[in-house]
Amino acid sequence: MALVVQNLEQHYGSAQVLRNVSLNVDDGACLAVLGRNGAGKTTLLRCLMGVLPPTSGSISFDGADITNWSPHRRSQHGLAYVPQGREIFPELSVRENVLAAARAHRTGSDGIDEAVALFPILKEFWHRTGGQLSGGQQQQLAIARALVTRPKLLILDEPTEGIQPSIVKTIEAAIASLKGRMSILLVEQYLDFAIRLADGFAVLSRGAVIEQGSGEAMTHASLSRYIAV
Numbered sequence: 001m002a003l004v005v006q007n008l009e010q011h012y013g014s015a016q017v018l019r020n021v022s023l024n025v026d027d028g029a030c031l032a033v034l035g036r037n038g039a040g041k042t043t044l045l046r047c048l049m050g051v052l053p054p055t056s057g058s059i060s061f062d063g064a065d066i067t068n069w070s071p072h073r074r075s076q077h078g079l080a081y082v083p084q085g086r087e088i089f090p091e092l093s094v095r096e097n098v099l100a101a102a103r104a105h106r107t108g109s110d111g112i113d114e115a116v117a118l119f120p121i122l123k124e125f126w127h128r129t130g131g132q133l134s135g136g137q138q139q140q141l142a143i144a145r146a147l148v149t150r151p152k153l154l155i156l157d158e159p160t161e162g163i164q165p166s167i168v169k170t171i172e173a174a175i176a177s178l179k180g181r182m183s184i185l186l187v188e189q190y191l192d193f194a195i196r197l198a199d200g201f202a203v204l205s206r207g208a209v210i211e212q213g214s215g216e217a218m219t220h221a222s223l224s225r226y227i228a229v
């Protein structure tokens with residue numbers, strides 16, 4: 001098991017946002033975390049990355065208890081996070097965005113080439129600034145930046161949100177090609193995308209996991225009631 005989350009709880013002030021959340025991601029597998037807006041998905045990811053300390057519960061990854069580790073230490077240990085809203089550096093070029101991530105992880109040119117090869121548009125726009133890219137191109141850049149850290153677990157927060165269908169296909173193909181080489185935790189509201197990629201799922205509702213299952217159990221009919229519209 002790559003990632004083991006046990007009994008995680010989180011509060012914002014007096015409001016409880018995560019309730020007894022337990023889930024696992026197997027080595028090399030893709031787990032989809034589904035749920036409506038406000039269900040607590042982003043809060044869960046922020047706890048996994050160490051941006052937000054959980055109120056209680058534990059997180060272990062790759063054999064280590066990382067519950068109290070800093071975000072930096074988690075990243076060095078192999079966790080990479082592509083947040084919702086992408087968060088690239090808009091003033092830096094595509095090249096500089098990628099190199100900044102590579103430098104922090106001492107990734108050489110082979111690792112950079114491998115990550116960028118998944119998204120040919122990035123080489124085409126290598127010297128444009130991040131801010132000049134479309135939303136879908138920025139999403140590809142954000143994923144490439146995560147990949148140059150050579151993660152063991154790639155965490156993606158709604159990578160298809162607001163992105164045109166042709167780029168969604170490119171992102172889907174890229175994630176599909178990564179399966180088996182790293183573990184993936186995919187938060188998604190685009191159900192068909194999640195069904196095509198994931199080996200298992202967990203549904204969050206009001207901060208609690210209300211259903212979990214295998215990839216075979218993931219059908220539009222069984223899961224659409226848990227997703228907005």
Ligand SMILES: Nc1ncnc2c1ncn2[C@@H]1O[C@H](COP(=O)(O)OP(=O)(O)OP(=O)(O)O)[C@@H](O)[C@H]1O
Nearest residue numbers: 012015017035036037038039040041042043044084
């Ligand atoms: N910084 C914060 N302070 C207080 N409450 C917050 C904060 N961030 C989120 N919340 C609340 O916590 C709950 C869970 O939010 P979260 O962003 O984790 O949900 P989500 O499932 O990721 O939703 P979305 O799909 O809209 O991003 C929501 O009720 C939200 O309003």
